[in-house]
Amino acid sequence: MNFILARRARALTSSAIREILKVTERPEVISFAGGLPSPQSFPVDEIARASVRVFGRQAATALQYGPTEGYAPLREWVAARHGVDAAQVMITTGSQQALDLLGKVLIDAGSPVLVETPTYLGALQAFALYEPVFCAVDCDADGPLPQALSAGLAAGARFIYVQPNFQNPTGRRMPLARRQELVARAAALGLPVVEDDPYGELAYDGEHLPSLRSLAPNGVVYLGSFSKVLAPGLRLGYLIAPPALFGKLVQAKQASDLHTPSVAQLLAWETVRDGLLDTHLDSVRALYAGQCAAMLGALERHMPAGVSWNRPQGGMFIWLTLPAGLDAGALLDAAVARNVAYVPGAAFYAGEGPVNTLRLAFVTVPQALIEEGVARLGALFAAALAGDTAASLPA
Amino acid sequence: MNFILARRARALTSSAIREILKVTERPEVISFAGGLPSPQSFPVDEIARASVRVFGRQAATALQYGPTEGYAPLREWVAARHGVDAAQVMITTGSQQALDLLGKVLIDAGSPVLVETPTYLGALQAFALYEPVFCAVDCDADGPLPQALSAGLAAGARFIYVQPNFQNPTGRRMPLARRQELVARAAALGLPVVEDDPYGELAYDGEHLPSLRSLAPNGVVYLGSFSKVLAPGLRLGYLIAPPALFGKLVQAKQASDLHTPSVAQLLAWETVRDGLLDTHLDSVRALYAGQCAAMLGALERHMPAGVSWNRPQGGMFIWLTLPAGLDAGALLDAAVARNVAYVPGAAFYAGEGPVNTLRLAFVTVPQALIEEGVARLGALFAAALAGDTAASLPA
Numbered sequence: 203m204n205f206i207l208a209r210r211a212r213a214l215t216s217s218a219i220r221e222i223l224k225v226t227e228r229p230e231v232i233s234f235a236g237g238l239p240s241p242q243s244f245p246v247d248e249i250a251r252a253s254v255r256v257f258g259r260q261a262a263t264a265l266q267y268g269p270t271e272g273y274a275p276l277r278e279w280v281a282a283r284h285g286v287d288a289a290q291v292m293i294t295t296g297s298q299q300a301l302d303l304l305g306k307v308l309i310d311a312g313s314p315v316l317v318e319t320p321t322y323l324g325a326l327q328a329f330a331l332y333e334p335v336f337c338a339v340d341c342d343a344d345g346p347l348p349q350a351l352s353a354g355l356a357a358g359a360r361f362i363y364v365q366p367n368f369q370n371p372t373g374r375r376m377p378l379a380r381r382q383e384l385v386a387r388a389a390a391l392g393l394p395v396v397e398d399d400p401y402g403e404l405a406y407d408g409e410h411l412p413s414l415r416s417l418a419p420n421g422v423v424y425l426g427s428f429s430k431v432l433a434p435g436l437r438l439g440y441l442i443a444p445p446a447l448f449g450k451l452v453q454a455k456q457a458s459d460l461h462t463p464s465v466a467q468l469l470a471w472e473t474v475r476d477g478l479l480d481t482h483l484d485s486v487r488a489l490y491a492g493q494c495a496a497m498l499g500a501l502e503r504h505m506p507a508g509v510s511w512n513r514p515q516g517g518m519f520i521w522l523t524l525p526a527g528l529d530a531g532a533l534l535d536a537a538v539a540r541n542v543a544y545v546p547g548a549a550f551y552a553g554e555g556p557v558n559t560l561r562l563a564f565v566t567v568p569q570a571l572i573e574e575g576v577a578r579l580g581a582l583f584a585a586a587l588a589g590d591t592a593a594s595l596p597a
Numbered sequence: 598m599n600f601i602l603a604r605r606a607r608a609l610t611s612s613a614i615r616e617i618l619k620v621t622e623r624p625e626v627i628s629f630a631g632g633l634p635s636p637q638s639f640p641v642d643e644i645a646r647a648s649v650r651v652f653g654r655q656a657a658t659a660l661q662y663g664p665t666e667g668y669a670p671l672r673e674w675v676a677a678r679h680g681v682d683a684a685q686v687m688i689t690t691g692s693q694q695a696l697d698l699l700g701k702v703l704i705d706a707g708s709p710v711l712v713e714t715p716t717y718l719g720a721l722q723a724f725a726l727y728e729p730v731f732c733a734v735d736c737d738a739d740g741p742l743p744q745a746l747s748a749g750l751a752a753g754a755r756f757i758y759v760q761p762n763f764q765n766p767t768g769r770r771m772p773l774a775r776r777q778e779l780v781a782r783a784a785a786l787g788l789p790v791v792e793d794d795p796y797g798e799l800a801y802d803g804e805h806l807p808s809l810r811s812l813a814p815n816g817v818v819y820l821g822s823f824s825k826v827l828a829p830g831l832r833l834g835y836l837i838a839p840p841a842l843f844g845k846l847v848q849a850k851q852a853s854d855l856h857t858p859s860v861a862q863l864l865a866w867e868t869v870r871d872g873l874l875d876t877h878l879d880s881v882r883a884l885y886a887g888q889c890a891a892m893l894g895a896l897e898r899h900m901p902a903g904v905s906w907n908r909p910q911g912g913m914f915i916w917l918t919l920p921a922g923l924d925a926g927a928l929l930d931a932a933v934a935r936n937v938a939y940v941p942g943a944a945f946y947a948g949e950g951p952v953n954t955l956r957l958a959f960v961t962v963p964q965a966l967i968e969e970g971v972a973r974l975g976a977l978f979a980a981a982l983a984g985d986t987a988a989s990l991p992a
Contacts, residue, residue, distance in 0.1 A: 203789055203816040205842050206755055208727070211702040214848040220665075241657040249660065250652035257645035262636040265644065265828035295690050295832075295854040302853045306726055307606040327852040331701055332603070360601055394598055421598040433660035435859030437690075447600050453609040457722040458697045458853070459690040463861045464830030 210331050222534070226543040232575035234562040235543040237370065237518055240493075243486045243565075244433045245478065252472035256465070264468040270456045272440070273467040279474060280426065280440050285416070290442050292451060295462045297400055297427040297439030299455075301328035304396055304423065306454040307447065308360045309334045316355065316362035316393070318346055320550035320559075322370045325363055325398065334360070336552035343512065345369070345376035348383040356391040361423075366414060368401040368517025371550045371561035375515055378411050385418040393421075400427040400439075401517040403483050406491035409515075420444045428470055430518070431483060436466045490518065490565055496572045497564040503573075504580030506587055518565045521547070523558060528586055530560040542578040604706075605726050617929070621938040627970035629957040630938040632765065632913055635888075638881045638960075639828045640873065647867035651860070659863040665851045667835070668862040674869060675821065675835050680811070685837050687846060690857045692795055692822040692834030694850075696723035699791055699818065701849040702842065703755045704729045711750065711757035711788070713741055715945035715954075717765045720758055720793065729755070731947035738907065740764070740771035743778040751786040756818075761809060763796040763912025766945045766956035770910055773806050780813040788816075795822040795834075796912040798878050801886035804910075815839045823865055825913070826878055831861045885913065885960050891967045892959040898968075899975030901982055913960045916942070918953060923981055925955040931981075937973040 226233040256264050263273075271277065272293025281288035294300040301324065309315060309332035317326070319338040326336065339362065340350040346364060356362075364384070366376040376384070388395050397414040415424040421444070428438040443451055455461070497520060501511055508525035522544075524530060531546035547559025567575060621628040651659050658668075666672065667688025676683035689695040696719065704710060704727035712721070714733040721731065734757065735745040741759060751757075759779070761771040771779070783790050792809040810819040816839070823833040838846055850856070892915060896906055903920035917939075919925060926941035942954025962970060 203784070203839065203841070204787060205703065205789055205839075206708075206753075207845060208701065208703055208705045208708070208755075210705075211845050211849065214702075214845055214852075216844075216848055216851070220851065236662075238662055241661060244656065244660045246652065246656040246660065250649075250656065253648045253652055254645075257641065257648055261639065261641040261645065263830070265639045265641065265830040266636060267631075267633055267824075267829045295858070298852075299854040306603065307609075308600065308603055310603045310605075313601075313603070324852075324855070331849065331852055358601075360603075389598070392599060394600055429662075434662045435658070435660040437854060437856070437858040444598065444600075446598070449611075450602060450606050450609055453611055454606065454726065456611070457609075457693075457719075457726055459694040459832060460719070461832070463690070463832035463858050465861055465864065466858045469860065 210333055213330070222543060222545060225538055231538065231541045231543055232567055232571050232578070233543040234564070234567065234575060235545050236566060237563050238566045239430055239434060240489065240565050243489055245473065245482050248478055248482070249433065249469060249473050252469050255472050256468045260468055264465045266464060268461050268464040268467070270452050270461045272462060273464065273471060275475070276467050276471040279471065284424070284442060286442055290445065290448055292441050292443070292448070292455065293462050293467055294439040294441055294455070295459055296429065296437040297398065297425045298324055298328060299458070300425045300439055300441040301325050301398070302331070303451050303454045303458065304361070305329045305332040306458070307450045314359040316359050317552050318364055318369065320371055320547060320555060321363065321552060322365060322398065323549050326552060329363070338552045343374055344380045345374060346384060348380070348387040351387045351391060351393070353391060356393045359393055361394040361396045362388060363396045363398065364414070365398045365401070367399055367411070368404060368514055368519070370401070371519055371545070371547065372521040373512055373514030373517050373519045375411070381412065381414055381417060385414050385421065389418055389421050395422045396425070397422050398425045400430050403431045404487060404490060404518070405516040406487055406494065407515055408487070415442060423447065431479060431486065432470060432473065436470055438462065438466055438470050493564045493569060493572065494520070496569040497562065497576060500573045500576035504577045506580060506584040508587065509583060518563050520562045520564060522560050522562060524560070524583060525587060526558060528583065529557040531557055533582060533586060537579060537582055540578050540582060542575045544579070605728055608725070617938060617940060620933055626933065626936045626938055627962055627966050627973070628938040629959065629962065629970060630940050631961060632958050633961045634825055634829060635884065635960050638884055640868065640877050643873055643877070644828065644864060644868050647864050650867050651863045655863055659860045661859060663856050663859040663862070665847050665856045667857060668859065668866060670870070671862050671866040674866065679819070679837060681837050685840065685843055687836050687838070687843070687850065688857050688862055689834045689836055689850070690854055691824065691832040692793065692820045693719055693723060694853070695820045695834055695836040696720050696793070698846050698849045698853065699756070700724045700727040701853070702845045709754040711754050712947050713759055713764065715766055715942060715950060716758065716947060717760060717793065718944050721947060733947045738769055739775045740769060741779060743775070743782040746782045746786060746788070748786060751788045754788055756789040756791045757783060758791045758793065759809070760793045760796070762794055762806070763799060763909055763914070765796070765912070766914055766940070766942065767916040768907055768909030768912050768914040770806070776807065776809055776812060780809050780816065784813055784816050790817045791820070792817050793820045795825050798826045799882060799885060799913070800911040801882050801889065802910055803882070810837060818842065826874060826881065827865060827868065831865055833857065833861055833865050888959045888964060888967065889915070891964040892957065892971060895968045895971035899972045901975060901979040903982065904978060913958050915957045915959060917955050917957060919955070919978060920982060921953060923978065924952040926952055928977060928981060932974060932977055935973050935977060937970045939974070
């Protein structure tokens with residue numbers, strides 16, 4: 203049978219990260235590629251106890267169809283945490299689904315969509331199915347440059363997509379002044395903002411900067427996630443949308459999966475309802491701060507001169523820039539042959555990006571292996587810099 | 598902020614059923630409108646025991662990111678049950694998501710998509726977001742008429758969507774000969790078939806007719822569901838697709854929600870792995886056969902002459918046809934005022950449908966209330982037939 207593919211599907215390709223993860227499934231590979239939270243960060247005992255309560259007292263609700271908007275007590279919990287009306291909160295099947303729903307509701311083929319440089323690969327994938335024209339906004343270490351948001355760039359654009367906290371892939375956090383400038387500029391241009399915030403709770407210094415949403419409630423759609431603060435296997439995210447958009451997102455969600463699994467929503471609610479998250483997050487932040495410090499220390503010890511990186515204050519990722527002339531994509535095979543892996547930075551650019559960048563996740567691998575993995579990478583990059591052409595070949 | 602909606606979103610409307618369900622949330626309403634499975638049909642104790650095993654032994658897997666295709670043991674279980682290779686099986690977030698993914702991968706704006714007359718409302722909603730031109734195929738009590746599948750109708754069509762078993766809304770089952778004729782005709786026309794089978798396990802006579810997929814493995818995408826055989830709150834469905842299409846569906850799923858919640862997949866697997874489903878389904882079938890018989894008996898006792906209905910051999914729905922001149926949509930308000938509800942049939946047609954049809958679900962309401970609810974409907978329709986114009990007004 204000859205299936206006629208839709209135009210959007212003909213352009214579909216598998217994620218670069220997904221392909222890398224397949225290669226790095228071998229247990230001997232020290233993988234800094236995936237963004238898998240450490241299983242140590244999951245509150246297993248608390249979720250197990252919650253499951254006893256859910257199936258003991260609320261089984262009929264947990265196992266039945268539920269409202270498209272989500273389980274009301276969980277929506278109210280999110281609303282209270284963000285100081286919004288629960289009527290603006292929708293529970294989604296991971297925040298990835300929120301990206302898909304925004305694409306469904308806001309993107310026509312050919313619509314301009316503005317993104318950071320670089321930006322989150324999963325958002326590019328979700329939006330790409332609706333065939334926008336991605337426009338990369340110039341950024342510095344603080345995020346998008348407000349002056350780069352020109353009237354020309356914003357004309358007809360459906361939204362700008364940003365991760366203000368510990369961005370994937372760069373780990374950068376947008377300072378308050380930049381946030382204020384960005385939302386003011388977007389408002390002046392009539393440009394909606396999509397604020398994706400999976401890592402906001404992972405600030406090691408405990409500092410919570412105001413969300414873009416709180417600075418411009420009617421112009422921002424906010425996406426949150428339970429994946430990094432509770433557990434990704436629940437696939438629970440949420441969005442907070444202005445009333446003008448909320449109803450359409452609900453209708454799109456209804457057509458997409460009716461609603462997010464009731465069982466996951468009730469498990470999450472029973473786990474967080476008594477305030478677990480705040481104490482639990484302290485331990486997650488401490489865990490990841492230690493992992494981050496271990497990787498920063500290893501980078502200092504093992505990277506050759508000319509390699510630079512940022513020092514994230516939270517989140518899961520460090521962004522490396524190699525000296526010009528090195529190609530992180532071309533060196534990946536050699537790295538994997540040495541049983542260490544990363545994601546080449548080029549995957550995170552809407553258009554052509556520099557080939558000498560890469561993303562390291564520091565949350566999956568134990569500290570002792572971080573040292574060893576970074577040492578292997580340092581040796582590889584040093585050899586490549588020394589013109590050792592064998593370095594770029596599989597060992 | 599002025600959000601520019603995508604063209605597909607401007608056309609979005611809320612489901613007629615969803616709106617009716619809101620009205621019928623009042624506990625005094627006897628609702629035959631929703632297709633909610635009876636909570637009595639959920640194997641609560643077995644799922645509760647499964648949850649203890651999942652969180653006791655496999656918490657790290659249940660709470661972590663997983664493969665887009667689904668949890669391997671659950672895929673293998675589905676594959677064994679259907680006699681296919683697990684590489685063709687993908688777990689979806691309800692079978693509603695499978696409909697969305699098929700829309701994403703196969704429908705361009707303006708593509709013809711063939712549907713039954715009438716057809717499942719949720720499929721119309723899912724596909725509509727991809728802006729096809731729906732073409733209604735003439736049907737009789739056995740399903741689509743093969744001779745209605747003309748070369749002209751099939752030209753350029755992306756697929757024909759059918760529910761061969763106890764179709765929602767009509768409850769009809771396609772006999773074997775019709776299945777054979779349909780797949781032969783579709784193959785001759787090069788027309789892919791999407792076979793949606795949420796109710797196939799609910800055959801009261803225990804007779805399993807061959808799936809369309811088994812009759813034409815390379816031309817059919819099969820959709821299955823755990824919602825009616827285990828519990829809808831898990832939001833677990835699956836699809837079985839020919840290799841030519843499978844990879845694209847996986848990529849579309851990755852962009853849509855990364856993967857279906859691991860926790861729901863492991864709960865289902867731990868519940869069904871030791872063969873629970875076969876004994877459990879016996880009790881579900883017996884329960885629903887009793888409910889169906891109760892409604893058929895009540896219809897015989899209470900419906901005025903001129904009202905006709907089918908006698909389903911399985912599933913959850915009975916389809917009523919009122920005498921010409923009565924409008925099921927116009928009478929709904931009067932029904933709800935009398936504390937009884939149904940879904941007017943017009944919602945299930947791709948184009949204009951007859952106004953004198955309606956769908957009754959017999960699986961949600963206990964038998965004693967079925968009698969009472971049908972009596973109220975019978976009185977309403979009798980009054981309307983007698984020309985009592987007050988009948989069509991809220992009481």
